[in-house]
Amino acid sequence: xxxxxxxxxxxxxxxxxxxxxxxxxxxxxxxxxxxxxxxxxxxxxxxxxxxxxxxxxxxxxxxxxxxxxxxxxxxxxxxxxxxxxxxxxxxxxxxxxxxxxxxxxxxxxxxxxxxxxxxxxxxxxxxxxxxxxxxxxxxxxxxxxxxxxxxxxxxxxxxxxxxxxxxxxxxxxxxxxxxxxxxxxxxxxxxxxxxxxxxxxxxxxxxxxxxxxxxxxxxxxxxxxxxxxxxxxxxx
Amino acid sequence: xxxxxxxxxxxxxxxxxxxxxxxxxxxxxxxxxxxxxxxxxxxxxxxxxxxxxxxxxxxxxxxxxxxxxxxxxxxxxxxxxxxxxxxxxxxxxxxxxxxxxxxxxxxxxxxxxxxxxxxxxxxxxxxxxxxxxxxxxxxxxxxxxxxxxxxxxxxxxxxxxxxxxxxxxxxxxxxxxxxxxxxxxxxxxxxxxxxxxxxxxxxxxxxxxxxxxxxxxxxxxxxxxxxxxxxxxxxxxxxxxxxxxxxxxxxxxxxxxxxxxxxxxxxxxxxxxxxxxxxxxxxxxxxxxxxxxxxxxxxxxxxxxxxxxxxxxxxxxxxxxxxxxxxxxxxxxxxxxxxxxxxxxxxxxxxxxxxxxxxxxxxxxxxxxxxxxxxxxxxxxxxxxxxxxxxxxxxxxxxxxxxxxxxxxxxxxxx
Numbered sequence: 006x007x008x009x010x011x012x013x014x015x016x017x018x019x020x021x022x023x024x025x026x027x028x029x030x031x032x033x034x035x036x037x038x039x040x041x042x043x044x045x046x047x048x049x050x051x052x053x054x055x056x057x058x059x060x061x062x063x064x065x066x067x068x069x070x071x072x073x074x075x076x077x078x079x080x081x082x083x084x085x086x087x088x089x090x091x092x093x094x095x096x097x098x099x100x101x102x103x104x105x106x107x108x109x110x111x112x113x114x115x116x117x118x119x120x121x122x123x124x125x126x127x128x129x130x131x132x133x134x135x136x137x138x139x140x141x142x143x144x145x146x147x148x149x150x151x152x153x154x155x156x157x158x159x160x161x162x163x164x165x166x167x168x169x170x171x172x173x174x175x176x177x178x179x180x181x182x183x184x185x186x187x188x189x190x191x192x193x194x195x196x197x198x199x200x201x202x203x204x205x206x207x208x209x210x211x212x213x214x215x216x217x218x219x220x221x222x223x224x225x226x227x228x229x230x231x232x233x234x235x236x237x238x239x240x241x
Numbered sequence: 242x243x244x245x246x247x248x249x250x251x252x253x254x255x256x257x258x259x260x261x262x263x264x265x266x267x268x269x270x271x272x273x274x275x276x277x278x279x280x281x282x283x284x285x286x287x288x289x290x291x292x293x294x295x296x297x298x299x300x301x302x303x304x305x306x307x308x309x310x311x312x313x314x315x316x317x318x319x320x321x322x323x324x325x326x327x328x329x330x331x332x333x334x335x336x337x338x339x340x341x342x343x344x345x346x347x348x349x350x351x352x353x354x355x356x357x358x359x360x361x362x363x364x365x366x367x368x369x370x371x372x373x374x375x376x377x378x379x380x381x382x383x384x385x386x387x388x389x390x391x392x393x394x395x396x397x398x399x400x401x402x403x404x405x406x407x408x409x410x411x412x413x414x415x416x417x418x419x420x421x422x423x424x425x426x427x428x429x430x431x432x433x434x435x436x437x438x439x440x441x442x443x444x445x446x447x448x449x450x451x452x453x454x455x456x457x458x459x460x461x462x463x464x465x466x467x468x469x470x471x472x473x474x475x476x477x478x479x480x481x482x483x484x485x486x487x488x489x490x491x492x493x494x495x496x497x498x499x500x501x502x503x504x505x506x507x508x509x510x511x512x513x514x515x516x517x518x519x520x521x522x523x524x525x526x527x528x529x530x531x532x533x534x535x536x537x538x539x540x541x542x543x544x545x546x547x548x549x550x551x552x553x554x555x556x557x558x559x560x561x562x563x564x565x566x567x568x569x570x571x572x573x574x575x576x577x578x579x580x581x582x583x584x585x586x587x588x589x590x591x592x593x594x595x596x597x598x599x600x601x602x603x604x605x606x607x608x609x610x611x612x613x614x615x616x617x618x619x620x621x622x623x624x625x626x627x628x629x630x631x632x633x634x635x636x637x638x639x640x641x642x643x644x645x646x647x648x649x650x651x652x653x654x655x656x
Contacts, residue, residue: 086568093566106558108252109245121566174565 013077015041015182015214016062021071023061031057033239034071037232041181042212044205046225049234055218058234059184062216063096064088076181093122097175101187104171105159112155115140115173118180125178136177143173147203165196172204179211186218201227246578249558253551257583260547264587267540268630269594271533272623276595277606278526279622280614282519285311288432289482289511291363292338293491296320296328296498297480299505303521306514309340309480312350312433316342319477324504328481331497333490336361338482341445341475344404344416349390351404351438353445353475361484364432374398375425381443381469385425389435389607396423402438404448414456416448419465431613443473483508541633544583548576548641577638584634588627592619 018037024030031054039045049055060066061073064080073080076095083091097118105114119126119136129136144155147169154162159170168188175183185204189197201217201224208215217228225231250257289310297305298318307313329337338361341353359370359377375398378385386396396402400423406414421440429435450471451463463471485491491510498508552559559572567575599616607613619627 089566089568092564093568098564100564104561106561108248113248117562117565121568121571125566 015039017074019072021068023068030240034237041214044215044229046228046231047218048222048231050220053234056186059186063092094124095181097180097183099171099175099185099188102191105167107160110156111159111170112140114159114170115177118177129178140177143176147173164191176207182214184216243578246575256547260544260583261586263543264540265590267537268588268591271537272595274529274533284613287365290366292482292511293485294483294508295511296508299507302509302514303518305507305509316479321477322475325478333485333494334483335486336484339478340480341442342479344406346402346404346438349436349438353440353442355442364430371428372425373428377425378441381447382421383424384421385439386423387427387435387437388429390438391426398423419448442475446473446475537630545637573642576642580634580638584631588630
């Protein structure tokens with residue numbers, strides 16, 4: 006929430022312990038602290054629990070032990086419905102691939118969060134004159150111009166374009182935290198950096214916290230900070 | 242969510258169309274069976290009224306009812322003219338209508354009778370036969386056509402017609418030496434009368450006067466002019482409709498006819514015979530209704546399967562929706578909305594299809610089975626059936642997400 010004191014970090018995790026369905030624990034993390042507006046690269050090989058960590062931050066799953074605060078809220082203390090609302094209002098997601106609803110057009114895909122979060126719809130509408138206009142603005146910023154492009158079905162786009170649409174969708178209505186789970190792994194090398202730079206530019210504008218997960222260490226020097234999951238997770 | 246559901250359907254055109262079609266067909270079948278069942282009863286009940294007894298040669302009550310009133314099947318035997326005269330003299334009897342069947346014209350039954358037919362015959366409550374053109378028969382070779390006969394064959398007053406021997410659609414032997422004249426056309430009744438050619442009993446006698454045992458007597462031919470001078474009193478009739486002075490006498494007269502010693506005869510009360518007929522076909526009707534009910538179940542299971550399969554394929558889509566902030570309730574209502582749209586579309590198309598089929602099939606049913614199906618609005622019972630189908634569709638919509646939504650980690654299903 007914007008009225009919270011600025012000292013409150015975007016994400017604060019302490020004493021976390023988590024396992025899927027009572028099986029072997031996957032994560033045992035003493036402390037993670039991510040400041041507001043920070044651009045953090047979380048690195049780890051596949052299967053190291055990166056996605057699980059993101060699920061925990063987003064409140065999709067709850068830890069068996071420990072504390073997670075995201076955007077000043079104690080995630081574990083929220084009811085299921087409140088967590089859903091919290092996620093819709095404050096967190097934007099970008100995934101590895103197949104991010105878009107195939108039967109919706111580009112613009113409909115981008116404005117999807119505005120259907121479910123009044124806060125994000127209002128913020129987008131305040132920024133431009135309507136949330137659709139804001140979607141077009143974001144698409145333009147991300148290099149998707151041309152009215153023909155935005156009314157196309159999402160599946161007609163190239164993978165690179167799809168990822169930019171997904172980024173616009175995550176950014177619309179300026180959620181405080183963007184969670185990006187390997188968003189560049191389906192892009193070729195030249196496009197990867199360009200995509201990340203565009204993402205940075207948009208995040209800077211709203212002082213958005215970006216949590217970026219990848220196994221591709223070649224990207225880490227673009228970020229403010231790298232968290233190596235293997236270093237902080239005491240479960241091998 | 243409704244708009245989203247519609248767009249999602251467009252993405253799965255074929256499954257959607259087939260699901261809707263299967264629901265629509267099952268609804269059409271269910272309503273069609275119910276409609277035909279009801280209309281058959283109304284049509285049969287409306288065919289004859291005011292007649293207290295029907296007398297024919299001894300056979301089964303249902304058979305007698307079918308051939309005398311509905312022109313379905315044939316008589317096994319005749320009533321001699323003498324017996325008819327004797328029965329008609331019974332003091333309890335107010336009027337009789339003798340009828341003679343067995344010949345046809347282009348597939349339409351020819352019925353010999355007398356002027357009393359137009360005087361006493363009633364249908365659909367207390368309606369009597371009325372002419373739309375011409376007059377009733379007076380001469381031996383006069384014919385009065387039912388509305389459908391005149392319309393289908395495009396006959397007008399004054400046209401000549403040739404009567405064929407036997408009741409088949411195609412007759413080998415024709416009474417072409419003695420043509421009849423159309424003198425009158427009846428108004429539409431919605432009963433087998435519409436499909437009957439009415440002539441005098443004397444006319445039937447006249448065309449068979451040079452016949453014996455169902456074939457022309459070789460070398461014997463009597464011209465129409467000559468035949469008029471001969472005695473044309475019928476030797477036999479097929480059946481007679483009886484009106485009583487008092488209905489209380491019905492059982493007495495029935496016993497009198499059934500105990501008639503000169504000839505084996507049968508008298509039936511039309512209402513009782515009709516009830517027997519219903520009892521007979523009631524089992525079949527119930528079976529048919531049950532089968533069509535099961536077809537609806539199959540149609541709806543098709544939807545259940547289609548929704549479940551699509552949901553499996555669409556886990557990713559659902560997960561994306563969840564990730565952009567759709568709450569479980571949203572996803573829930575998306576699926577319920579989809580099943581509601583499918584069911585509604587199926588039901589609406591099914592009803593439309595029913596009416597189209599009724600419109601198209603009415604002439605076929607009418608000429609093929611002698612059933613007149615009125616095309617009216619939906620009855621309360623039909624609305625109840627439709628309501629049940631909708632409810633079942635809605636319940637399926639609820640059951641799908643309940644079966645499917647095991648708690649599944651959101652992000653995990655996306656990567």
